[in-house]
Amino acid sequence: MAQKATSAKKKEDPPRDPDGMFSGMVVFLVVSGVQARRLQIWKKKLEQKGAVIEESLSKRVTHIFAMNWGALQKQVGDRRLAHFKGEVLLYQWLEDSLSSGEKVSGDQYILRKDPGGVKISHESSQEHSEHANENYSSSNEIPDYKKIRSSSPEDSKDSSAESRDTARNYAVNEASASPKGNDKLCHALCTSNASLNTAGSPDKSTGVVQPYNPPDMNRNVTEIFKKLIDIYRALGDERRSFSYYKAIPVIEKLNFKIESAEQVKHLPAIGKSLQDHIQEIVTTGKLSKLEHFEKDEKVCTISLFGEVWGIGPTTALKLYDKGHRTLEDLQKEESLTNAQKVGLKYYNDIKMRIPRHEVEEMEGLLKKVGEEVLPGVVVVCGGSYRRGKVSCGDMDIIITHPDGRSHGGFLPKYVKRLKEMNFLREDLVFSVHSEKGSDSGVDTYFGLCTYPGQELRHRIDLKVYPRDIYAFGLLAWTGNDTLNRRLRLLAESKGYQLDDTGLFPATPASGSKRGVRATSSLHLSTEREVFDFLGFLWLEPHERNL
Ligand SMILES: Nc1ccn([C@H]2C[C@H](O)[C@@H](COP(=O)(O)OP(=O)(O)OP(=O)(O)O)O2)c(=O)n1
Numbered sequence: 001m002a003q004k005a006t007s008a009k010k011k012e013d014p015p016r017d018p019d020g021m022f023s024g025m026v027v028f029l030v031v032s033g034v035q036a037r038r039l040q041i042w043k044k045k046l047e048q049k050g051a052v053i054e055e056s057l058s059k060r061v062t063h064i065f066a067m068n069w070g071a072l073q074k075q076v077g078d079r080r081l082a083h084f085k086g087e088v089l090l091y092q093w094l095e096d097s098l099s100s101g102e103k104v105s106g107d108q109y110i111l112r113k114d115p116g117g118v119k120i121s122h123e124s125s126q127e128h129s130e131h132a133n134e135n136y137s138s139s140n141e142i143p144d145y146k147k148i149r150s151s152s153p154e155d156s157k158d159s160s161a162e163s164r165d166t167a168r169n170y171a172v173n174e175a176s177a178s179p180k181g182n183d184k185l186c187h188a189l190c191t192s193n194a195s196l197n198t199a200g201s202p203d204k205s206t207g208v209v210q211p212y213n214p215p216d217m218n219r220n221v222t223e224i225f226k227k228l229i230d231i232y233r234a235l236g237d238e239r240r241s242f243s244y245y246k247a248i249p250v251i252e253k254l255n256f257k258i259e260s261a262e263q264v265k266h267l268p269a270i271g272k273s274l275q276d277h278i279q280e281i282v283t284t285g286k287l288s289k290l291e292h293f294e295k296d297e298k299v300c301t302i303s304l305f306g307e308v309w310g311i312g313p314t315t316a317l318k319l320y321d322k323g324h325r326t327l328e329d330l331q332k333e334e335s336l337t338n339a340q341k342v343g344l345k346y347y348n349d350i351k352m353r354i355p356r357h358e359v360e361e362m363e364g365l366l367k368k369v370g371e372e373v374l375p376g377v378v379v380v381c382g383g384s385y386r387r388g389k390v391s392c393g394d395m396d397i398i399i400t401h402p403d404g405r406s407h408g409g410f411l412p413k414y415v416k417r418l419k420e421m422n423f424l425r426e427d428l429v430f431s432v433h434s435e436k437g438s439d440s441g442v443d444t445y446f447g448l449c450t451y452p453g454q455e456l457r458h459r460i461d462l463k464v465y466p467r468d469i470y471a472f473g474l475l476a477w478t479g480n481d482t483l484n485r486r487l488r489l490l491a492e493s494k495g496y497q498l499d500d501t502g503l504f505p506a507t508p509a510s511g512s513k514r515g516v517r518a519t520s521s522l523h524l525s526t527e528r529e530v531f532d533f534l535g536f537l538w539l540e541p542h543e544r545n546l
């Protein structure tokens with residue numbers, strides 16, 4: 001019996017081929033960060049295809065494989081690395097070589113090149129390692145000026161779009177859309193299947209983005225809560241708005257229909273007052289609090305105005321006080337900024353959610369055009385898309401370049417090209433810092449775009465991060481807000497400040513004094529490193545719908 005099993009096993013495992021594709025390679029494997037089973041598989045494949053595996057970093061070793069720079073450094077250390085003359089590659093190289101059946105070029109997988117050629121640079125290694133890690137597990141996400149940076153005074157005042165029009169940004173006039181652009185755009189879409197930026201593509205390990213599809217059996221409750229979120233946000237009451245926001249995913253995930261508040265009182269994010277609301281909704285089918293709001297002209301008007309892109313609670317109230325009551329009234333209002341006028345004009349368009357498959361195609365187009373403008377650029381759609389939602393309110397695009405330099409000046413060229421193609425249609429905010437190094441060197445474009453062949457406007461945010469802070473941008477703009485808040489609070493509890501531009505050692509606030517934070521961020525090059533550093537259990541993007 002035992003013998004049988006052995007021989008059956010032997011049949012599955014092809015014999016070692018000394019002339020296989022890895023022949024001549026003497027390999028040292030960095031085990032840190034690799035699942036034991038996966039390591040075993042890799043070892044076996046390497047040996048079967050001609051490689052020799054060394055248990056220690058001997059002189060014979062020609063190749064080191066590691067998951068990322070952090071793991072490499074931890075196990076091997078800078079000093080030994082400095083003496084190592086071979087190549088250090090990401091495990092992804094192995095994976096890709098195995099799937100393509102031949103050794104792929106190592107260029108894109110190098111964690112550190114032969115020191116004869118390139119100086120060992122912690123920085124550049126980090127760059128590669130980030131992409132590697134993302135390649136591997138899943139990549140990619142990020143923030144709105146507002147909440148993401150609520151640690152900064154100007155943002156905490158007003159988390160609505162209004163705060164985006166701060167001194168940091170300037171609104172620009174409508175883009176002049178070229179009428180011939182659509183052809184180019186269609187062409188780009190049709191050919192966008194080629195994977196240009198695998199380093200940034202989500203969930204490459206599984207090949208698919210896990211959908212977030214909760215049972216959603218209590219829409220009677222969640223629909224009402226969604227309205228309250230908007231109302232409180234428009235009224236400037238972020239705290240209340242957020243308490244409903246947090247409760248929605250908890251309720252969406254229930255696989256039964258709530259019949260009594262008793263059934264949910266033990267759940268997180270459902271405090272006493274929300275329990276009372278739920279009880280009222282399940283017994284009467286409505287919520288008197290919402291009905292009350294809906295009858296209140298002032299609340300309704302302010303929340304309607306607050307839904308216009310660029311108008312926050314303060315402006316909404318001012319407009320109300322000026323006597324405006326409808327969106328038509330606002331069209332005559334001259335004090336609106338250009339961005340607010342665009343927001344108003346496309347109010348209905350912007351409200352429509354975008355089907356996931358359209359976002360996917362547009363992401364493909366953005367990657368393709370990005371590659372044309374700047375080879376190697378990494379373009380990832382974050383936000384709800386990266387979290388696997390079936391539809392998205394907008395597109396949150398996070399961009400970087402692995403070399404840590406070439407992202408500078410990319411955005412204006414990219415925007416220009418996307419306008420020529422008639423993909424970008426109207427501008428809301430355009431602020432460029434990458435070349436001056438101000439504002440953490442992050443470049444921002446907010447505007448409206450259209451799916452090729454359509455006129456319906458969608459909101460799109462493009463954010464370009466220097467490679468060394470990209471992980472923070474991706475994390476923040478993937479969200480969701482609840483996770484962002486949790487991570488920020490956790491960071492604060494450990495003496496740091498976290499936002500989309502970094503994790504900064506900080507002195508705590510005392511009395512009326514605000515805490516002071518260091519000017520430069522900790523160097524963490526992947527989202528996973530940020531989670532690990534903070535001691536927060538790793539969540540794949542689709543697990544971030546908290
Ligand atoms: N006030 C905000 C706004 C945004 N974000 C972060 C978390 C969000 O997930 C991400 C993108 O913002 P969106 O408003 O685009 O939100 P989503 O992409 O999550 O959802 P939607 O489908 O509505 O766009 O930025 C945040 O932390 N605080």
Ligand SMILES: [Mn+2]
Nearest residue numbers: 383384394396
């Ligand atoms: Mn979004």
